[in-house]
Amino acid sequence: MADTLREIERKYEAGPHAGGATLPDLSRVAGVAAVTDEVTHKLDAVYYDTPDRRLAAAGITLRRRTGGEDEGWHLKLPVAPGVRDEIRAPLSPDVPRALAALVRARVRRAPLVPLVRIRSRRTVSRLLDAQGTLLAEASADRVRADRLGDGGRSARWTEFEVELGSGTDPAFLDAVEKRLRKAGLRPSDAPSKLARALQETGEEQQKKPARKPATAGDHVLAYIRQQTDALLAYDTAVRRDAEDSVHQMRVATRRLRSAFRTYGDVLDRKVTDPLGAELKRLAEELGADRDREVVAARLKESLAGLPGTLVLGPVRARLRIYAAGRARGTRKRVLALLDGERYLALLDALDALLADPPLRRAAAHPAPEVLAGAVLHDYERLAGRVEKALGTGPGPERDTALHEARKAAKRARYAAEAAVPALGKPAKRFTSRMKDVQTLLGDHQDSVMTRTALRALAVRAHAAGESTFTLGLLYGREEQRAARDERELPQVWRKASRKRYRADL
Numbered sequence: 001m002a003d004t005l006r007e008i009e010r011k012y013e014a015g016p017h018a019g020g021a022t023l024p025d026l027s028r029v030a031g032v033a034a035v036t037d038e039v040t041h042k043l044d045a046v047y048y049d050t051p052d053r054r055l056a057a058a059g060i061t062l063r064r065r066t067g068g069e070d071e072g073w074h075l076k077l078p079v080a081p082g083v084r085d086e087i088r089a090p091l092s093p094d095v096p097r098a099l100a101a102l103v104r105a106r107v108r109r110a111p112l113v114p115l116v117r118i119r120s121r122r123t124v125s126r127l128l129d130a131q132g133t134l135l136a137e138a139s140a141d142r143v144r145a146d147r148l149g150d151g152g153r154s155a156r157w158t159e160f161e162v163e164l165g166s167g168t169d170p171a172f173l174d175a176v177e178k179r180l181r182k183a184g185l186r187p188s189d190a191p192s193k194l195a196r197a198l199q200e201t202g203e204e205q206q207k208k209p210a211r212k213p214a215t216a217g218d219h220v221l222a223y224i225r226q227q228t229d230a231l232l233a234y235d236t237a238v239r240r241d242a243e244d245s246v247h248q249m250r251v252a253t254r255r256l257r258s259a260f261r262t263y264g265d266v267l268d269r270k271v272t273d274p275l276g277a278e279l280k281r282l283a284e285e286l287g288a289d290r291d292r293e294v295v296a297a298r299l300k301e302s303l304a305g306l307p308g309t310l311v312l313g314p315v316r317a318r319l320r321i322y323a324a325g326r327a328r329g330t331r332k333r334v335l336a337l338l339d340g341e342r343y344l345a346l347l348d349a350l351d352a353l354l355a356d357p358p359l360r361r362a363a364a365h366p367a368p369e370v371l372a373g374a375v376l377h378d379y380e381r382l383a384g385r386v387e388k389a390l391g392t393g394p395g396p397e398r399d400t401a402l403h404e405a406r407k408a409a410k411r412a413r414y415a416a417e418a419a420v421p422a423l424g425k426p427a428k429r430f431t432s433r434m435k436d437v438q439t440l441l442g443d444h445q446d447s448v449m450t451r452t453a454l455r456a457l458a459v460r461a462h463a464a465g466e467s468t469f470t471l472g473l474l475y476g477r478e479e480q481r482a483a484r485d486e487r488e489l490p491q492v493w494r495k496a497s498r499k500r501y502r503a504d505l
Contacts, residue, residue: 004087008170009161009163011187013187024179029127034128040123042122043066044118046114048115051113053115055106062075073099104235104239117146134168136172136176138176139163141159143193147197154201214367215364220259230252231249255414256279260275265374295446296323313466315470315471318461382411399448402444403441410438
C-alpha cells in the first residue's frame with residue numbers, strides 16, 4: 001500500500017563566493033533553538049521514465065532508492081513551485097503497480113525504463129524549536145549522476161536542500177534562505193536532481209523560448225493545451241481519490257468541448273467534432289452519479305436547517321439510503337474507464353491535434369478580432385435562450401428552457417475565459433458576468449433535480465406507511481427557491497448583458 005507525504009522544500013547551489021560544500025551555521029535563524037548533530041546517509045536511486053521522457057516533461061519523478069530512512073519507491077507529483085506530493089511504496093524489483101497506475105495517462109502504452117542513476121552522500125541537520133519540534137531538515141548532498149544506456153555520461157555537483165517539517169509555517173523557509181544567501185548560496189536553477197542530471201549527462205535538446213501568442217490560432221491552441229494538461233493532472237487526482245477531482249476533470253472536458261465548438265473558425269470542426277463527442281462521453285461516464293451527489297448534499301443541508309419538530313418519520317434514514325445509492329461500484333467503474341483503451345485513444349488524439357493542429361484561415365488573423373467575434377456569437381446564442389425562457393410560462397417547459405440557457409451561459413463563459421489572454425480585463429469582466437448567470441441557472445436546475453428526487457422519495461415513503469410531511473415541506477421550500485431564482489433572472493441578465501461589456505470586447 002502506498003503512503004503519501006506532502007513535501008515542501010527549496011534547493012540551493014553554491015555561488016561563486018560560497019564557503020565550500022558544507023551547510024552554513026543555521027543556529028541563528030529566527031525560531032531555531034537547536035541544530036542536531038549532522039548525520040550522513042549514502043543514497044542510491046534509479047529514476048524511471050518512458051524513453052521519450054514524458055514524466056520528466058510533466059515535472060514528475062519516479063525512482064527506486066536504497067539507503068536512508070525512507071528507502072523504497074517514490075513517485076513525486078508537482079503541486080506548486082517547491083511543493084510536491086511524494087507517494088511511497090516498499091522496495092520491489094519492478095515498478096509497483098499502484099504507482100504505475102497513477103501515471104498511466106502520461107505513460108499510456110510506453111514502457112517505464114531506467115533512465116538515470118543518482119548516488120548521493122547526504123549530510124543532514126535537523127532544525128528544532130524550543131520545544132524540540134522539528135522545523136525543517138537541512139542537507140548537503142554530494143551528487144554523482146550517471147545516464148544509463150549506451151554512451152551514458154556522468155556529472156558531479158553539490159547541492160543544498162531545506163525541507164519543511166510537518167506543520168511548520170512555510171514562511172520559515174524565507175528566514176532560512178536569508179541565512180543561506182548570506183553564506184553565498186543561491187536558489188538552484190533545476191527543480192530536482194533528475195532535472196539537473198538530464199541537463200548535465202545527456203545531449204538534451206535546449207528548449208526554444210516559448211513564443212508569445214499572437215494570432216488567434218496561438219491563443220486557442222494555448223487554451224487547448226492548458227485544458228489538456230488539466231485533464232491529465234486531474235486524471236492522477238481521480239486515481240488518488242482526491243476530493244472533488246472527478247468534478248474538476250469533467251470541467252476540463254467541458255472547457256475543451258466548448259473551445260472546439262466556439263472556435264470552429266480557428267480549428268477545423270471535421271477534426272474536432274469527433275474529439276468533442278468522445279469528451280462528452282467521458283464527461284457523462286465520469287458524472288454518472290454526479291446529479292445524485294449534488295441532490296444528496298442539497299437535501300442534507302436543507303434538512304439540517306429544519307427544527308426538529310418538523311422532522312417526522314425516518315427521513316434521515318431515507319436520505320442516507322439515497323446518498324449511499326451512488327457510491328456502490330462508482331470508484332471501480334471510474335478506474336476501469338480511465339484504464340480503458342478508448343480513453344487512452346482520446347488522450348492520443350488530443351496530443352496529435354496539438355502536434356499537428358487542423359488550423360483554418362482565421363487562425364492566422366490577429367487574436368482580438370477573431371476571439372471577440374466568437375465570444376459575442378456565443379453571447380447572442382445565450383441571449384436567445386434567455387429570452388425564450390423568460391417568455392415561457394411556469395412549468396416543465398420553462399424548466400427545460402432555463403436548463404438550455406444554463407448550458408449556453410456556461411459555453412459563453414468558457415469562450416470568454418479562453419479569450420482573456422488576448423482581450424484582457426474586458427474578457428475577465430465578461431467571464432464574471434456569464435458566471436453569475438450560469439450560477440443562478442445552475443441553482444435553478446439543482447432545484448428541479450431535487451424536487452424530482454423528493455417526489456420519488458415521498459412515493460416510496462408513502463408506500464411504506466411513513467409520514468411524508470417533511471419531504472413535502474422540503475419540496476415546497478425547493479419550489480420557493482426555484483421561484484426566487486426565476487424572479488432574480490431578469491435582473492441578473494440585465495446586469496450581465498449591458499452593452500458596455502459587449503462593446504469592450
